[in-house]
Amino acid sequence: MAVECRVATRGRPMARVGDRGVEAGLVSVPGMGQEGGASGRGRCVGRLTQAPREEGPSSGGQFGHPGTVAAGPVQVTAIQGDVTQAHEVAAAVAGAHVVIHTAGLVDVFGRASPETIYEVNVQGTKNVIEACVQTGTRFLVYTSSMEVVGPNIKGHPFYRGNEDTPYEAIHRHPYPCSKAQAERLVLEANGRKVHGGLSLVTCALRPTGIYGEGHQIMRDFYHQGLRLGGRLFRAIPASVEHSRVYVGNVAWMHVLVAQELEQRAALMGGQVYFCYDESPYKSYEDFNMEFLGPCGLRLVDTRLLVPYWLLMLLATLNALLQWLLRPLLLYAPLLNPYTLAVANTTFTVSTNKAQRHFGYKPLFSWEDSRTRTIRWVQAVEGSAP
Ligand SMILES: NC(=O)c1ccc[n+]([C@@H]2O[C@H](COP(=O)([O-])OP(=O)(O)OC[C@H]3O[C@@H](n4cnc5c(N)ncnc54)[C@H](O)[C@@H]3O)[C@@H](O)[C@H]2O)c1
Numbered sequence: 001m002a003v004e005c006r007v008a009t010r011g012r013p014m015a016r017v018g019d020r021g022v023e024a025g026l027v028s029v030p031g032m033g034q035e036g037g038a039s040g041r042g043r044c045v046g047r048l049t050q051a052p053r054e055e056g057p058s059s060g061g062q063f064g065h066p067g068t069v070a071a072g073p074v075q076v077t078a079i080q081g082d083v084t085q086a087h088e089v090a091a092a093v094a095g096a097h098v099v100i101h102t103a104g105l106v107d108v109f110g111r112a113s114p115e116t117i118y119e120v121n122v123q124g125t126k127n128v129i130e131a132c133v134q135t136g137t138r139f140l141v142y143t144s145s146m147e148v149v150g151p152n153i154k155g156h157p158f159y160r161g162n163e164d165t166p167y168e169a170i171h172r173h174p175y176p177c178s179k180a181q182a183e184r185l186v187l188e189a190n191g192r193k194v195h196g197g198l199s200l201v202t203c204a205l206r207p208t209g210i211y212g213e214g215h216q217i218m219r220d221f222y223h224q225g226l227r228l229g230g231r232l233f234r235a236i237p238a239s240v241e242h243s244r245v246y247v248g249n250v251a252w253m254h255v256l257v258a259q260e261l262e263q264r265a266a267l268m269g270g271q272v273y274f275c276y277d278e279s280p281y282k283s284y285e286d287f288n289m290e291f292l293g294p295c296g297l298r299l300v301d302t303r304l305l306v307p308y309w310l311l312m313l314l315a316t317l318n319a320l321l322q323w324l325l326r327p328l329l330l331y332a333p334l335l336n337p338y339t340l341a342v343a344n345t346t347f348t349v350s351t352n353k354a355q356r357h358f359g360y361k362p363l364f365s366w367e368d369s370r371t372r373t374i375r376w377v378q379a380v381e382g383s384a385p
């Protein structure tokens with residue numbers, strides 16, 4: 001069985017898994033797990049092949065610099081591409097059995113313009129859907145986001161909700177708006193006829209805040225703590241809980257969906273699934289301390305010193321400064337009115353839909369996820385911020 005996975009992102013690779021396995025296009029294999037990692041300039045398509053082949057450049061794409069990386073029994077071929085370029089996407093997708101579309105521009109800090117965010121997240125997704133239709137690929141898995149649901153602009157809590165929990169999903173920020181639009185396009189494409197006459201089967205996975213190795217914001221907080229003499233300051237009440245999910249489990253859920261979509265098309269087609277695991281519900285800052293604490297940082301409770309109105313004022317000032325400085329330089333701090341609202345609103349997920357529909361169980365326990373993340377933070381120590 002030739003299982004092939006292509007990984008494509010702008011700067012980094014798309015992925016595939018083939019035959020009865022999975023051939024996935026547009027998976028950014030190394031990238032997942034970096035909240036707010038907003039470069040949007042990666043480009044790559046990767047291809048996983050189960051039977052090891054010769055190392056070296058592959059002929060997987062007509063552009064970019066394809067190269068093959070062996071990952072145990074699976075081989076990933078990277079083909080560089082840009083999801084905003086329809087012809088590049090079609091070239092990467094051609095011949096794939098399943099496309100896992102994770103490429104996206106994750107930006108809640110104002111680094112990219114709203115137009116660029118829409119171009120990558122919405123137009124890029126349209127291109128992926130059209131590429132499946134044109135090339136006859138029948139199975140499409142989309143990496144959506146919890147932000148498609150919330151927190152909404154009214155700051156309503158979402159407490160232990162599942163995929164059917166009623167919630168007013170109203171957004172203004174370009175990132176959640178773009179993810180919501182893209183997810184809708186993917187779900188509406190379910191049942192469309194693809195080249196060859198068969199029907200497209202699609203579904204969307206909605207990770208909550210992903211953590212794990214390569215988590216850029218965790219690295220930023222770690223370096224900030226080191227600069228502040230080993231301390232971080234609590235800004236958000238401990239009672240505001242968030243769901244978080246380990247990157248390895250997010251990846252595992254994608255692989256399972258890609259494997260099961262064909263057999264369970266009637267059940268899974270057009271469905272959404274939150275990505276969840278056994279990570280505990282905690283405030284954003286307390287959760288980060290699960291990893292930063294063992295690396296020598298401590299969280300100082302300054303909530304009484306930094307009341308919410310002051311945080312809001314600082315966040316608004318940051319937004320104003322960003323706007324004023326834009327002609328000269330990019331000022332994009334972590335704190336802005338949107339990130340403050342998200343951090344300050346409870347959003348927790350409690351569901352077993354993925355288990356019921358396709359037998360998902362987390363591959364990594366909370367202990368493993370925690371240990372692996374701590375080891376990664378420790379390895380980051382000493383590296384430049
Ligand atoms: N990080 C999170 O907490 C989180 C939570 C929910 C959903 N998501 C979603 O998961 C996916 C991966 O996010 P991530 O956190 O790994 O971010 P990331 O920035 O690390 O990865 C995004 C990848 O997309 C690629 N990309 C960007 N623009 C592209 C383009 N024009 N053409 C091709 N590739 C392009 C980047 O090179 C990068 O490899 C995104 O779709 C994101 O919306 C992330």
Ligand SMILES: C[C@@H](CO)CCC[C@@H](C)[C@H]1CC[C@H]2[C@@H]3[C@H](O)C=C4C[C@@H](O)CC[C@]4(C)[C@H]3CC[C@]12C
Pocket residue numbers: 035036106108144145146147208209210217235236284285334335338339340342343
């Ligand atoms: C107020 C600060 C004091 O320390 C803390 C600011 C933290 C914020 C930068 C992050 C809090 C919640 C994060 C988001 C959430 O985890 C889910 C997301 C969904 C995903 O699709 C993209 C990333 C993100 C929006 C993530 C971004 C960073 C936070 C807003």
